Amino acid sequence: MTALDATTRPDSLGSRQQRGAPVPASRRRPRSLTHRPATGVLLVAPALALVAFFALAPLVLALFISFTNWPLIGEYRFVGLDNYLQAVQDPGMWKALRYTLLYTGIVTGPILLLGYGLAVLVRSNRRGATVLRTIFFLPYVIGLTTLSYMLVLEAQPDSGGLNRILAGLGLTDGSTAWLLDGVLGTVVLSALVIWAVPGLTMILLLSAMQGVPAEVYEAADIDGASWLRREWSITVPIIRPAIGMSLIISVIGSFLAFNQFFILTKGGPGTDTTTIVGFVYNRAFVELQLGSATAISLILVVFTALVTIAQFVLLRGSDE
Amino acid sequence: MMSRPVVKDRRAVPYAVLGVLFALIFSLPLLWSIFRAFQPNETILGTPAIPELFDLTWQNFSVFLSSDAVMLRPVLNSIVVSLSTAALTAVVATLAGYGFSKFSFGGSRLAFGLILLSMMVPFQAILTPLYLLMNSVGLTDSLLGLVLFSTNFALPFGIFLMKNTFDTVPQALEDSAIIDGAGTLRMLVEVLRPMIIPGIASSALYAFLTSWTEFLGALTFLTTEKYFTLPIALLNIQVGTYGEVDFGQLVAGSVIAMIPCVILYVSLQRFYVQGLAAGAVKG
């Protein structure tokens, strides 16, 4: 018995078509008289305690710090909204924000398209589909951090794999310093992410796709519709919630991108490949201006939340 | 698992071609890196002719795996921390998921919302306040502190996953068990276990993976070298903390970092895939 089997049983939550829509609480959780609320509280308490201590309390503390001039050591003093006002006028912050948006814009589309394509490839039950699925998801499992360490080597001028191949093909002389240039570095970083992340999108879309009833496709086949047309008019609308979720996860991930930038280009040259989180990191740990850094990161939290909500609204807007 | 009839043959060829193509695209770079890890530094840093590429050696790995390996410690630390994180996350997320799914109590929506909110906070933002907090209770510079931190990192997703898993458990199953006199613990361990194992495995695996590659937190909270984890060791190699940058070691270390992820994933993948899919799609 698998989780997927469970979803097809009649008394599971909602029907398949309603999977995307919010289901009212009363229908979602049939009450059981013997499920004491007190036990419920006990069950969620450990999780809440952890989250409260490791995420919420620091957030409150960060809020406090953002209103001070928190120096390296010694007394701090309140500066009110100064940090926020300075941040909004800081060209460095806007540069980092613009770069992050640019990067997000570059990678979001390809990740979604590639993930979708991989899902289409793998969703049939042909031979080798499972093997393919495993391979496609592997980079994501290994993680961007480890992959970045590997890529550092291959992006080296002259000796790195990338350059050897390009030189071998006669396209360049092999001395390109990919990681030392803003544009080239962005190309390398984007390529890495577009290569590594679609596996996740693929998985997220896959199950949704497999839930589309066969009859729907058969009807379209009789009409003689092309493959692309079928996908666009039939599959996409049905799995729209899954697409929406993939987009949201992808966009949040891109906004908060840090590790691969830190490892590959360190935000350089200068600040040409510094993302907004990279900017916060520099502000806090290199320039040692913690008040300002926390103010900026709180702005980022709000910004991310707003974008996420906007995505939610837009993607669910026209659902029934 | 099939929900569609046998596909038409005319798509078999494109499928095969694309399948092989993408399989190569996704696997070749990884295989190449593994191959690289066995090349000596002269080959890695130089521009050798094709035959020299195959002069292989174990030397890059010796720093990690030999008996006097200075890097063995970080590998072991990583293993301990990640396994503990996985176990702890699985337990806490399962309990919480069960609570949020099947129990109703005041403020549960709020609590769940707070947990989801924490997913959106870039933890680089709260790194220093968190350090101060952890320091005040003595959790900095300890593997326990790191485990708790990593668990918290993986919790929101795990809870999300487990809640959705529990949501699919039919009430009738629970009700009949309750009539039989099952308490909460027995319910979870005996009655519901088969249905929630995929979710638990997914949460555990996800927690392991996030903890395994986590490096900024480890870098900030750990001071004593003997607690360092593998990603920190790799970072130190990359910036040449111990002298010149040894790219051979960097690649070898990355390969070592890669292996547990791959092994765990491949062996548990049927849980992971289903768990992810079921959990996320219901959102």
Place this chain on the structure above:
Amino acid sequence: MIDRRQLLRAGLALGAAGTGTAALAACAGTLPPIDTTADNFGAGATGSVTVWCRAATQTAIQAAAESFNALHDDLQVTVLPIPDAQYVTKLATSIRGGSVPDIVDFDLINCPLFSVREAFADITELVEALPFRDSLSAGHMGLASYEDRLYGIPFIGDYSTLFANTDLLARAGLALEEVSGSLESLLEACHTLKRELPEVAPWTFPGNASGAMGFTIQPMIWAADTDLIAGELGDQSGNVVGNDVVEAVLEFHRQLWVDELVPQRAFVEDGSQWGHDYRSGEVVFFPGAYGSAVAEAEESFRPSSQNVLLPGPTGGRATFSGGDNMCLLNGAPNPSGAWMFMRHTLELDVQRALPDSGYMPIRSDSADDAFAESYEQAVLPVTHLDEGYVPSTLAYNLLYNQSTSPWLAMIRRGVFDGDVPGAMAEAQSEYDRILTQTQL
């Protein structure tokens, strides 16, 4: 039912906020100062001493700790290596958190950051009482002092000098002392080398390594008695635009690049392969450190590697007085024992062993005959400690060591892009901005 759960929730939230403010209250100020003038301070202490050290220089201090531990049964020193990039933040947060090690051994340029904020113990009397006080490196002592009091001791030296492969020089008919009087004559020498020995590069510099270039190129500016920073600690500004010496040094390097007197790799070298080409005999002149030019080289190579202090555009000599200082922290658990160890590291036998780890002693009286025999290239800097300089500023890290530094940007723009005036103007405004931002 509602009340209890909501109460629980509220309690949780309050608890979170409470822990937060408690932590905040606990980390408001600094730790209580230590009285180092008390009787019996620094004698007969027992227990353990904790030292934080730079991961980069840990071999040197491990050796010192070992020799100390061997001499003292009841007082043991433990060394904890800290990665450079995390050092300052870690120290700051632990001071805030109230739990500090006894001693920090770290890059001397970080000293002012902490001494101006009363993090270190005032050890003026202890240091002045040392018999060899006057032979201690001036550069290090400068950074360890604040408002005429001393807050640290020098430990390790790292002095930049101009190294040259004298074998290759001889083949081109040149002698190091003669040609290295000024940047002008060096440029000529490089052209000669290019003619006579086309298969090697006359010069090399790591064009993408901010810190390494700060270490080796700044002395060329100091040799002409000027600096890029003007003003006293706490009230500084940039001294770039209008500074002819800076312009001359930039032009010198631009010429090296344009005339192809340096390897192509200079454009991307970020320090990770620093000195590699010199040690393999592909380069003649190498402004560098003892470690990368001698200690890391093959035994057979060392004799031909000779050095002089770095010259300015038209003359003068200077060297970067780099390395580590050791400071005793206010709030240290075992301050008396800590001073005993600090005193030990200044002993001649400990100092004289430093070149084995690639570093220099900070006592000018270390250079005796035995020393000169084993470490001939170390004699020059050690006997010229007085000519060592390093700027005292709270912004050193931001100005010179980070990859986002205006120093690096200025060099890259002036040397590789060829826009020297523009590079200097940009650097001036960045220096001003950063120096203002880091004032107390």
